[in-house]
Amino acid sequence: MQAGKPSRTALGAAGHRAAHQVLEGGRIFSDPLAVRILGDDADALLRDARENPGQALMRMFVSARSRFAEDSLALARERGATQLVVLGAGLDTFAYRGPRPGLRMFEVDHPDTQAWKRARLADAGIAAPENLTYVAVNFESDTLDDRLVANGFDGDAQSFFMWLGVTPYLTKDAIWATLGWIGGLPGGAHVVFDYGEPREAVSGAARAYMQERMARVAAIGEPWISFFEPAALHAKLHELGFRDIEDVRGAEIGERYLGMPKAEDAPGGGGHILRASTV
Numbered sequence: 422m423q424a425g426k427p428s429r430t431a432l433g434a435a436g437h438r439a440a441h442q443v444l445e446g447g448r449i450f451s452d453p454l455a456v457r458i459l460g461d462d463a464d465a466l467l468r469d470a471r472e473n474p475g476q477a478l479m480r481m482f483v484s485a486r487s488r489f490a491e492d493s494l495a496l497a498r499e500r501g502a503t504q505l506v507v508l509g510a511g512l513d514t515f516a517y518r519g520p521r522p523g524l525r526m527f528e529v530d531h532p533d534t535q536a537w538k539r540a541r542l543a544d545a546g547i548a549a550p551e552n553l554t555y556v557a558v559n560f561e562s563d564t565l566d567d568r569l570v571a572n573g574f575d576g577d578a579q580s581f582f583m584w585l586g587v588t589p590y591l592t593k594d595a596i597w598a599t600l601g602w603i604g605g606l607p608g609g610a611h612v613v614f615d616y617g618e619p620r621e622a623v624s625g626a627a628r629a630y631m632q633e634r635m636a637r638v639a640a641i642g643e644p645w646i647s648f649f650e651p652a653a654l655h656a657k658l659h660e661l662g663f664r665d666i667e668d669v670r671g672a673e674i675g676e677r678y679l680g681m682p683k684a685e686d687a688p689g690g691g692g693h694i695l696r697a698s699t700v
Contacts, residue, residue: 431511
């Protein structure tokens with residue numbers, strides 16, 4: 422992203438979530454605030470979605486990763502999680518969609534994107550709940566643990582981390598540092614994040630789709646720079662302290678959430694949504 426400006430990919434992801442509410446009726450993921458938080462950008466983003474049916478696969482993937490993350494959070498709360506950290510929160514609306522008793526919430530993002538979001542919320546008349554704390558962090562230069570602890574995060578409490586649409590844009594060193602810290606938290610932790618396989622591991626329509634998407638985000642100055650081979654990633658997560666791993670490929674998303682036959686050209690192309698837990 423450009424200095425002094427919010428993330429354009431964060432706006433794009435929010436546009437996909439909003440378009441899913443309108444074009445598919447929120448079939449995979451229901452978010453009553455998705456359109457409202459877009460403000461003046463809503464009409465243009467929805468028009469673009471209608472005029473470009475090729476966006477449907479990415480829209481399904483973005484919606485599915487939010488659904489998967491929030492379903493995983495519900496299970497983690499049953500297992501004792503009392504803190505939620507949304508890393509790279511963008512225009513995510515989870516914290517604003519209703520009371521979350523017993524859950525301390527933290528939204529972490531780049532300072533420019535966070536200021537932009539808070540202005541959007543104010544313009545839309547969407548109030549922040551009292552149990553939400555905003556934490557400004559530059560993932561490539563700031564220390565996440567220091568910033569969170571300084572804002573009241575308790576490492577001895579079981580925590581859930583929602584990290585969507587972020588890891589492809591970070592260096593592997595930054596990703597391992599974040600996952601290593603999460604995996605070592607004394608109170609136990611869960612994390613959900615999405616990632617992409619290397620381009621050479623993807624074929625056919627999925628590869629063409631992946632290449633088109635990579636070109637699009639690179640053109641706006643936010644290129645994908647990190648990719649993972651699933652088996653190697655799982656092995657690294659085990660080294661970092663995670664014991665329970667669930668990894669859903671893009672080809673399985675339609676089957677899981679829409680009752681469609683599994684297909685290689687399903688939502689996300691070479692994308693994966695992964696949940697890992699230390700408890």
